[in-house]
Amino acid sequence: MTLPHGWRWLPGAVLGAWCLLAASAAARTAWRQPPDPLPRLDREFAAFLPLLPSRGDVGYLSAYREPGSVDALRTYYAAQYALVPLHLVDRPTPEYLIVASGADDPGGDPRLEGFVEVVIAPGGHRLFRRAR
Known part of the structure; x- marks a missing residue:
């Protein structure tokens, strides 16, 4: 599948957004962890x-x-x-x-x-x- 010339940035943008979403979810999970005893x-x-x-x-x-x-x-x-x-x-x-x-x-x-x-x-x- 090829994208039109003006849309070639779309896969990179989707991947970047997905990475940011995953990183923010991981950060929220880590923030909620109790302190290490x-x-x-x-x-x-x-x-x-x-x-x-x-x-x-x-x-x-x-x-x-x-x-x-x-x-x-x-x-x-x-x-x-x-x-x-x-x-x-x-x-x-x-x-x-x-x-x-x-x-x-x-x-x-x-x-x-x-x-x-x-x-x-x-x-x-x-x-x-x-x-x-």
């Missing part, structure tokens, strides 16, 4: 670094409700990343135990028996140490 979580867990040993295992208390939820997993991975080279383990056996905000049972969590609270980080995450 990982930088905030990184800062909150990094506050524990001066209080923890330089190497070894640190316990991590998983959420008592929905431990496999997207938010719970995101928080766990953010904590692991922020505390490198420490290794987070999903059990309360090491000397130190991190309890993410909202992870413990509000009615009293038996998983915290034998631990004393050391500090609360800005985001509500808590660090416990085994009582001696």
